[in-house]
Amino acid sequence: MRQSQLFIKTVKELPKDETSYNAQALIRAGFVDKVGAGIYSYLPLGKRVLDKICRVIREEINAIGGQEILMTALVPKENWETSGRWDSFDALFRLAGNDQREYALGATHEEIVTPLGKKFIFSYKDLPFGIYQIQTKFRNEKRAKAGLLRGREFLMKDLYSFHADQADLDNYYEAATKAYFKIFERLGLGEKTYLTYASGGSFSKYSHEFQTLATAGEDLIYICDKCHIAVNKEIIAEQNVCPLCGNKELREDKAIEVGNIFKLGTKFSEPFEVKYKDAAGKEQMVIMGCYGIGPSRVLGTIVELYHDDKGIVWPEEIAPFKIHLISLNENEAAEKIYENLVQSGTEVLYDDRDLSAGEKFADADLIGCPYRLVVSKKTLAAESVEIKNRSAEKGELVKIKELADKLK
């Protein structure tokens, strides 16, 4: 994409009330725009990154058999009353319809997915299955000051699974856990993300959070370095030891909850009366699990982890573009290189604007594409371009004819 065509520019003046690093960096680089506290629009570069995060999630959830759907944001009051959450769920945005009905905006979707599953479950032969969506969620937060980490409006991938028995749920839960680690691995969060034991409700001893170490984290976790797992604050208050090995030397650190998985059991299938007939023809209650990842929160987390004092440093898999091609008054040669790269299927942001080298380099650092390519009189004299990795100090000259091979 030609940068001269892009309607956004990097931004010098930040909103005064924006205190979080991730939102500041993303606003500054032109990836998002702040509409209100915890409410952000995604601009072209931000939308590209968000789409790539969603693609990774989608691929891994499809790989464990997840079937993608799209549920409604308007969730009728009756559904929340059936589950008993209309009054108890603080962060619901409640609203009145011109049809004399009341709704809440979906903050989570058990109230829609459970009656949906019910419509297609008759016998044990209809189980198990997993259905998910990637959708905008709404939470009426009192305070939202962590940028994309805690939004009033945010993107969520929520997967729900339906099972005939506990063993089947346990298997699925295990598969989902592995899929989650694959996702965080691909998104560059693998090393810093801990499976974290949390309260499991009435159905199972533990649920699990996926917590990524970050100084901007709102959560405290307690890490067992022997098992490479953690427990959350709630659990540490109950039992001051690692739930796997009994290790008492747990290390406290700040983290961001990037995902969570929960064995719901019959918490929702009971009130919605979701039953199946077993092989003997006897009615049994369906058992459920739920599995969430917030792509917009993940985006904010990646920015918190991958940056330097000049701007964002995107991991390659989710960078808005792999290459930031910069022409220093050599648009004719740069144009050819741009066309060749695009034809070879490489994603290139091409800075063809009439700006100084300093301004272009500063923008490239803010935006944070993995590779910066510079075409100048000097590089052309050596029939070359300069390639610099975003996090490297210095670049190197590469012959133009060897460029395609180099970038593979």
Place this chain on the structure above:
Amino acid sequence: MRQSQLFIKTVKELPKDETSYNAQALIRAGFVDKVGAGIYSYLPLGKRVLDKICRVIREEINAIGGQEILMTALVPKENWETSGRWDSFDALFRLAGNDQREYALGATHEEIVTPLGKKFIFSYKDLPFGIYQIQTKFRNEKRAKAGLLRGREFLMKDLYSFHADQADLDNYYEAATKAYFKIFERLGLGEKTYLTYASGGSFSKYSHEFQTLATAGEDLIYICDKCHIAVNKEIIAEQNVCPLCGNKELREDKAIEVGNIFKLGTKFSEPFEVKYKDAAGKEQMVIMGCYGIGPSRVLGTIVELYHDDKGIVWPEEIAPFKIHLISLNENEAAEKIYENLVQSGTEVLYDDRDLSAGEKFADADLIGCPYRLVVSKKTLAAESVEIKNRSAEKGELVKIKELADKLK
């Protein structure tokens, strides 16, 4: 995809309050689920069709330089007050935040896109540009009984363009009109869709609707067969002639509004004070246009047009799967054919369920994939499968080894 793995089934019992054909057919075939009047979830097959419609729209809007973004569903009250629509826009869902602020859910996005554009427009060099999103919109309709044609919650592609002068807007408007016809052509609605003249507000004499002839249509349009355009009811009341040729013999027909385009002029740039400096350094008001298509309404329209008494008959470009492969007790042979088709990149729904031929055929007709392939003892005796076009009376035998070529 193996049909045995799909969590949905075709549905026998329809919601009692569902009177529209499109929603009935889509619920029956398992494409959507009704949550409330005008509020539908998209199930796996429906999500696939919706994604394909969005892909077509995205490709054509990208081709005219549209830059994709994602704006917020929560639109602060102050934004609506600036435009003067907080009180006048009947169909807004209004809601109160725990942050002491009021919001309305986005029913349209001039109130977000105009201040967004303003942030990046300084001089005439920053113009023109077009930005769009594909997003869930909300309208607090008093009645919603036309299925996917009039939703309280629905998908919308909304494009907004920003210009330095009227001539530039006119050019863009022309390009958008052509892109719209390409979209409707690809979606199978080309022939029945009329460019329809509507009131243009204070800035231009006409705006334009794209109206698709359908008996389920809620609108009346008046067609000039000489010019192959139409005028809407509002215009016919003002001037009883074709605006292009003066023809008085206009033919009334029912239609569904599948898109609309509008020259906004300075209607929103005035209140939001969106100005640019021209080449002489003088401040000028930015001129805007807006261009909408509702992918979910388009989906409903396609179902209204493409069906027979057995179910939906999808146009190939947006069918959930190209092929519905049916095994009649020959899963071993069918499985091989399925694997080969999938490997060759063909989209196949494979009915590997343990059901009768009659049930499988009835489901295939309801679901409406373009080609039905049957593998049975009889076809295998001739080393063949039976191929039947969804709308054909009879199928024909094709040798298994010639299948890939046949389906290209």
